[in-house]
Amino acid sequence: MxxxxxxxxxxxxxxxxxxxxxxxxxxxxxxxxxxxxxxxxxxxxxxxxxxxxxxxxxxxxxxxxxxxxxxxxxxxxxxxxxxxxxxxxxxxxxxxxxxxxxxxxxxxxxxxxxxxxxxxxxxxxxxxxxxxxxxRRPGTSAGRRRLTEVVPGVLTGDPTMRRIARRCERLVGHATRVLLQGESGTGRKTLARMLSQSRKSPAGGELGNGLLPPTLPCSGSTRISDIDDLFDRVRTASPPMGSSGLAPVVILEGIDELSPETQAALLRRLLEGETVWRERNALPRTISIATEHLGSRIAEGQFRRDLYDRIAEVHLCLPALRNRSDDCVELAEWFLQRYQQTLGRHRLRLSDEAIDAIRDHEWPGNVAELSNAVKQAVITAEGPSIRAGDLGLSSCSTARLVSLRQAREEAERDVVQRALKRVNGNIARASEMLGISRPTLYDLLNKLGMR
The missing domain is CATH 3.40.50.2300 (Response regulator)
Incomplete structure (x- = not known):
């Protein structure tokens, strides 16, 4: 396999x-x-x-x-x-x-x-x-160009997210069961709303009415009767949700949390209902949302592989914010501008210390957590420069930041020492070997305490 x-x-x-x-x-x-x-x-x-x-x-x-x-x-x-x-x-x-x-x-x-x-x-x-x-640092022209709204509600400059957005655009209007996997706050619901549309939006326009289709938050206590009720409600909706000729959409959120019994019953429903929409026993199209733990649950036998095959005709894995290149810093700048306007504070900027803290934080809450951190900083910052402490990040993030700085310095010191040793201390040759100018090497030696 x-x-x-x-x-x-x-x-x-x-x-x-x-x-x-x-x-x-x-x-x-x-x-x-x-x-x-x-x-x-x-x-x-x-x-x-x-x-x-x-x-x-x-x-x-x-x-x-x-x-x-x-x-x-x-x-x-x-x-x-x-x-x-x-x-x-x-x-x-x-x-x-x-x-x-x-x-x-x-x-x-x-x-x-x-x-x-x-x-x-x-x-x-x-x-x-x-x-x-x-x-790409905020404030540079490249930085300002990099963050774009790839689909309504999703701002990113990350290549992976851009590719996912392009795939979603191509899927709009197709009767395909899609599985969106990722951590909370990575944009799963936003993409689900986009995928539920029956047509592509006009250039620069919003998709449909911007509302999520009928959604069922799944858990271990969810029963097949709950899913049946959702399916029946969509079937009998008036005006018909499937007026485009495509089956209407329901969203099953947290599908990997379903109990084994409900998984088995849902699989039977999907197998029985695989007919053209409007025919007898036809089912709405499902867009499933799963957590980042889906893979391990399948590997451990907690989620059925055959059910996965039915709900994931297309499987899109959304990267966490910490894995989206430098989106966290770009988004922080975007939120900073937004909250300065709405909260009436102006001329604030992120200090280098705050930028380093943002870049090195894990962001388990993803974009929502970042938004809250920047909003807090805009409200509580005492001067024009937002410092790391204004963001209210956990102490473990600060410790990680310190350790990363130390690791970087140790790596730089090791490379410089080896370069100097190979050229018998000749600064000019060492700078050529390292690909930096002699003044830059002198600055690096001062920073590392090697002069």
Whole structure:
């Protein structure tokens, strides 16, 4: 039995592109725990970039260099840049100083020569991701463009959420049973409302009347008679909810909480009612909402696999806010502007400390929790700068923030120490190896207490 996509999707942030697979370096061991997707060959990479929005590309030009390559590193770099304008590309491979300078002139974020500089790859990737993050910081033009309303009620810049929104748009008007899985506050109900429509909304318009269709919150005490009552109520509704020719929709919220007995009875109802709408015994179309625990419940036998197969003709896993790249910071800025207007406070801004706290908090309550935290900060902040304490986040988040800072400093110290050791303390050569300027390296040494 194949693996099922029960876990919420994680944004793909890095792609390793092997220019010539037969000569590829094999960069996995050098990534130091960084998750990355792989593309074997330039064409595969271009295809991947059509359907994803990574932040960093690592271009593996191979263990050998020379004119015998079918595609030159420069040509490959240009094609990748054209496919993903503005993306940061770290180049790794064999090459002389001329190739290094050529790639840097083309706009490569960094060039690490093989094999001497391979151990600095993880650090180079993190610097590239950090640069992308800083470019998207609230207040920059890129940051303001990044957060968009992909469907009514869902603001995001995250590639995974954008792909899910596009899939939902294509599903509108189709008689398909959809399962929406994710944590509370990830947008499941908003997407369910969108999917329940019988037609696509006009450009920029709202969908239907914006109301949720009949919804049944499920729990362990929910009986099949409760579900039957909901189905019957929709069947006999006037005016008919299915006037478009499609079966009307009901939402079963928290379906993975149903008892085994109710699951079995619901499965029988679905099997018996699989006829065209308006015919005898036909059932409304179901949109099911499940928690993030659905996968483990199926694996442990607490939720029926055959019922899953019936309710999940399309299965969409919504990522938690903490996994949506930098949406948390972008949304915090959006909520800040909103609450300044509604609460009559102006010229407030998020301090760097608050931004770090927002980025490092787990957000178990997702967008609703973030909204409440920013609203509280707007009300209680004593000055124009909102600090981490104004957000009212739990103490464990503060402890995690401190530990992350320490971990970052330790990682930076380790990389700098190894670079200096390899070049016998030569600052100029060390800065070249690390891909930073000498003044930046001096600042880093001061920050780390290494001078």
């Amino acid at each position: 194949g693996a099922l996509p029960f876990a919420p999707a994680i944004t793909m942030r890095i792609i390793i592109v092997e220019l010539t697979p037969s000569r590829a370096i094999g960069l996995g061991p050098s990534l130091a725990g960084i998750d990355a997707a792989h593309a074997s060959g330039l064409d595969a990479a271009i295809e991947t970039l059509r359907t994803s929005e990574p932040e960093v590309i690592v271009l593996d030009v191979g263990t050998e260099s020379g004119p015998q390559l079918a595609t030159s590193p420069a040509e490959a770099f240009q094609r990748l840049s054209d496919a993903a304008p503005g993306i940061r590309i770290v180049v790794v491979g064999a090459g002389d100083e001329m190739l290094v300078q050529e790639m840097l002139c083309l706009g490569a974020f960094d060039f690490l020569t093989y094999p001497d500089e391979l151990d600095a790859l993880a650090y180079a990737i993190r610097r590239a991701m950090r640069a992308a993050l800083l470019e």
